[in-house]
Amino acid sequence: MDFTVAIRTYNGEKRIGKILERLKAQTQTDSIEWEVVIVDNNSCDNTAAIIKSQQETWPSHSQLHYFFEPKQGASYARARCIQEAQSELIGFLDDDNYPAEDWVFEAYQFAQAYPQAGAYSGQIHGDYEVEPPANFNRIASFIPIMERGNKPLCYTSYKYARKKVYPPGAGLVIRKQPWLDSVPKKLVLQGPVGTSLNAKGEDIEALSYLAMAGWEIWYNPKMHIYHQIPARRFEREYLIEFFKGIGLSRHRTRMLNYKSWQKPWFTVAYFVNDCRKLVRHAWQYRDVLEEDAVAAAELQFFKSCLVSPLFIWKMLYLSRDKPSKP
DSSP states (O other): OOEEEEEEESSOTTTHHHHHHHHHTOOSOTTOOEEEEEEEOSOOSSHHHHHHHHHHTOOTTEEEEEEEOOSOSHHHHHHHHHHHOOSSEEEEEETTEEEOTTHHHHHHHHHHHOTTEEEEEEEEEEEESSOOOTTGGGTGGGTTOBOOOSSOEETTSHHHHHHTOOOOSTTOEEEHHHHHHHSOSSOSOOOOBTTBOTTOOHHHHHHHHHHHTTOEEEEEEEEEEEEEEOGGGGSHHHHHHHHHHHHHTHHHHHHTTSOTTTHHHHHHHHHHHHHHHHHHHHHHTTTTTTTOHHHHHHHHHHHHHHHHHHHHHHHHHHTSOOOOOO
């Protein structure tokens, strides 16, 4: 098997059929042996029935497999995808990420041209149900919308390496064996669990391990996916909860590349800097926070960053292996 498209879905009955139709229509794949692996992350709707129906009419140019993962959490679903994938190259799509018709071809071609790329992602375009807020560009990369131009770039070199910028999990392609060798089976950040948005940042945590193992992480501008963004994702309550989850995970992703003796010093430094950002933001947008959902979400992000060390320490404590009772 040359390539695996891995899809995580939770209650995706309204979305899964559309993405599968996009995959049926992939072009330039005659010389590529590829499959689609769907992991149903404990859905309670008709997701399974829709996939079964698709399997009955699935074209012979690829294979469609369905697996059920009862343990909820984005990282658990991803781990199951990796376990079931028959290819060394695995391209992840969420059930609201619709690939361009040449996505599989371009993803496979990039791997051949860049053998040191342990992971790579492409352009993510927004397909909006309603017009985004006027100041949406300030938070677009978190949603995520990713349009970094038409030239390949390496996230693990030059300015991006210094800033520790990594691509999101949507549309991410990985090499299976480097991932298994480098990324712990159990991450601290488990990603969204059901409808909960806490503990986000699992993509950055995993890619940090891959980068520390010496693998390059790239941006491939020839890979295009279209992120379906419903109106509710621009609502104030959703954005605040979303950025709360991102902020709470910040300490974990910040500290991964530091040695143990460095972490206390950098924890203090980040805390001071986050305080500065919080005060400046609150003052700058003090008159519009009630009506400006983007500004309110950014404020919540800074607040969550401040308490992130406590949140992560609590998670680490709760995730410790407890001694078994006699």
